[in-house]
Amino acid sequence: MDKTTRGHLISAALQARRHAYAPYSHYPVGAALLTKDGKVYTGVNVENAAYPSGMCAERVAVFKAVSEGQREFEAVVVATENGGTPCGACRQVLAEFGLDMAVVVVNGNGDVVLETTLANLLPASFGPEHLPRNKP
Numbered sequence: 001m002d003k004t005t006r007g008h009l010i011s012a013a014l015q016a017r018r019h020a021y022a023p024y025s026h027y028p029v030g031a032a033l034l035t036k037d038g039k040v041y042t043g044v045n046v047e048n049a050a051y052p053s054g055m056c057a058e059r060v061a062v063f064k065a066v067s068e069g070q071r072e073f074e075a076v077v078v079a080t081e082n083g084g085t086p087c088g089a090c091r092q093v094l095a096e097f098g099l100d101m102a103v104v105v106v107n108g109n110g111d112v113v114l115e116t117t118l119a120n121l122l123p124a125s126f127g128p129e130h131l132p133r134n135k136p
């Protein structure tokens with residue numbers, strides 16, 4: 001991913017984060033997911049009074065994108081206040097669509113605190129290849 005694209009994704013994640021609905025944790029998260037055909041889908045965490053009913057920003061972005069026909073992703077940028085990294089469930093959902101995806105984590109100022117791949121974040125992962133008879 002080139003620097004310009006990365007900059008656009010960082011801006012999109014920071015901007016999306018402003019719409020996070022996080023009245024319980026007070027930990028707003030924004031995500032910006034880049035498809036291989038160059039589109040950007042954003043997501044935010046959406047909490048709920050019934051706590052487990054909430055959803056993380058990264059998964060919102062993936063579900064938005066997949067629901068619009070996208071399945072191939074190049075990169076995801078995640079924006080949190082303090083550079084917190086994607087949770088395990090989000091890593092698993094992202095991994096469904098390819099371990100070579102770039103993952104960039106930025107803090108609330110937009111500083112890059114981690115740049116890696118999903119393969120690094122989720123080693124020895126379980127994925128679609130383990131279910132060979134399961135045709136997507």
Ligand code: THU
Pocket residue numbers: 022025027028029044045046047054055056057058085086087090
């Ligand atoms: N959260 C995310 O949106 N993404 C993550 O990967 C980690 C956690 C959200 C869930 C919850 O709304 C808040 O951050 C605190 O856990």
